[in-house]
Amino acid sequence: MKRITKCVALVAAAGAVLGFAGPGGASATGPDLLDWADCSGPGLDPRQQCATLDVPMDYSDPDSPEIRIAVSRIPSEKPSARRGALLLIPGGPGGDSLADPSGKGQKLPQSVRNAYDLVGFAPRGMAPSTAVDCALDPADLGVTKLLPWPAPDGSVDENMATARRTAGACARKGGELIRHISTANEARDLDRLRAALGEDKISAWGVSYGTYVGAVYSQLFPHRTDRIVLDSNDDPDHTRVTRNWLAAFEVGVEDNFPEFATWASRPGNPYRVARTPAEVRSGFLRLAARLDRDPLPWPGANPPRLDGNALRQTMLSSLYDPDDYPALAKTIRAVREGTAPPVPETPPESVLQNVTAVGVGTICNDVDWPDSAAAYQKDVAESRAAYPLTAGMPRGPMVCAAWPYAPREPAVRITDRGPSNLLLVQNRRDVATPLAGARKLRRALGDRAVMVTVNSTGHDAYLANGNACGDRAVSRFLATGVRPARDLYCD
Template structure:
């Protein structure tokens, strides 16, 4: 997972058949053709092609203006063996997969690359698709503002103030499109894309938030879905949606921090921070509390100080991938000595503005959030007591606490109705999409799905932080359609 996608993944971060022309219109409308041409951008495979697709901004309004969706593909490497197209559904909300046919798509086994055109896209609102931007104050682009980290005493006053500023900016500068950014509309866009590709059915590999997009697509268009892989899975509870994904961080951190602690206490590790895993944990908690009281100046960072929440955010980001453990260890070692680590890499401000706006539109339009600090305060205090590593953040108020609009439609309810063609793959220890949430998606899908649980740590399982057994199982399903007869544990 690249840095931009990881940043976006942190922000996060209906009935099966809706009562208007959205799903029906998406599948029944005459498909646009895609005029494939050369892609621009660094590091792309020369075989990758790009195009744009026009889709309705508002699927409930037949006269709605059109918006542009940017699309990419690398055609099948062996046309006689071609089965169809494999959508690479990105995480986020606020990620895109335009570069994925050239990137992670090339990790797929050759047989899979021969069977499918690999297709990426930038979801509605994400540049270079028709883009949204809230023109936020740069200070409010910080992850310690975008995620609801409470004050040292657990107060949520500053979180609510940030939510109001962000919501006001997005209403003022986000335009009409920000009202129509939602998971259900992304799924409808994907069905328009399926039709434009000339496919009766389409396969998909959805990762992180993309698992929810894939599940919603499979619910709205069950007979348009072919082989569906959902990798690192979100809780699909349609009554809470992103609120549950945010809350999952408290469990995900507790699932994964022990792995960091064992690594950071290992003799011979040049980044060792303590003698035992227990001392790693207790030392981290003491250091974060000290920085709450006595922040360190951190020139060039946003905000320009290393306080307890900044350290906790470094912790959260570093637990996505064991390869990032050294970043957290170096931050701990520096702060203990009164120094600061290097400023974390971040995308350019225009990219951050775009990511933030798409995130706001998705999380606030998918489901309604309580609109007062009192509605969150009790849960935050409870979370701080039970899950001290995350200090109450996972139960706090995001921008949606001040969003002035109600969702235009109920969130899609995921059920077991439809073909049995879904394979879930899930690492046992995942900070962002913990196993507990994946099990809820597995139960919701019923006989439609089989789940592969992988004895591994990190976010993104297939061909990334998983293991050989899990990778073989997913590759076999994509290549042959064969799934395990029952849920499988890959040790």
């Protein structure tokens, strides 16, 4: 789910604190239809403007009620050089990009900021757009509940019970909107936004789950696309969708843990936990097993104990960015001494409820999930044997195993039909969107795309955890339209 481990922090920092200084509304066609007003909220660039856009809740029903999508922008910094609008498509599902024109958008080179209005948005269901909420029991909002970490013996019985509770709450409290939250509908909303912006074509920079949104948009509206950058790419398999993204964690962790182990065993490192990378790995596995048997009290955490799965989740979260390695090392050292580390700060419960509802709606409405506990149990056992660091979680039953609704339409199949205007950028070692999945998207797109593979570690490549070579290739494409002549490896 943004994976769930990161999206709540993004929402807390962006859309959840963003307000509007004035109302706005728009129909869905024609130029200059958004009623822009000043934004309010901490840390925003004073140039950032906000508006709202009305879109149908149900695109298949001409009489569908409308919902509102919150939108933000910073206009081109050089109108004479303006090319159009660049959509900043967030990760998730359960993230928004409302603050991104003021945030990561300002890391873009001047040539790109001159060429485009930078446009953010809160996807349908995400506050301050028309929002959904499942009113879950707070105990079910913990990350080790939302992600299907199995019991110490590998059982998925508790995961299935959590799925039934969560799905039932969303069916009762999520309202009609939760049934219409999907990637395809987000793409349709973006095309309404394109039209309301007065653009014949739109450019985009999609990150993580946003790469799937960008690919689906490019499939549904191929001739409305200008320059599309997909950064940290999801496997596009339309028969499995999020099931494959969850499963990818077992490969992603194996791709990335050796980097942590090398760092954590380096002489002179003040956070060193072992003498060799092999000892880091074996020590981590022993420590997780010890916590499975004898958890530590962890007051203020959800749940309030540091068990093996809480340690594994800390590991998974820390592998998103090498800057987070010290957090994992400090946790390992604290647990060895019989103490729990400080509880990580979490967003307010209202934000967690909203993020979870959007994530649940998207992943369960995009594709049907099996409902057989026995099938999940078999898959989890196989995963535990092959990938002990993730203990079977990537093949476990999420809430969709008990989702009461069938998908309203088939998931969009990504193909090689359409303009050749996509650039993929992908770190070689990415715990959340591994290189193996990016290569599948690259093959599916065929001659429509070129991929830049970056010899770097961490999630999010462009202007984040990548390298100068990859950043130059993406910046050049956005500013000039020139892509590498063929797939490029940036060492």
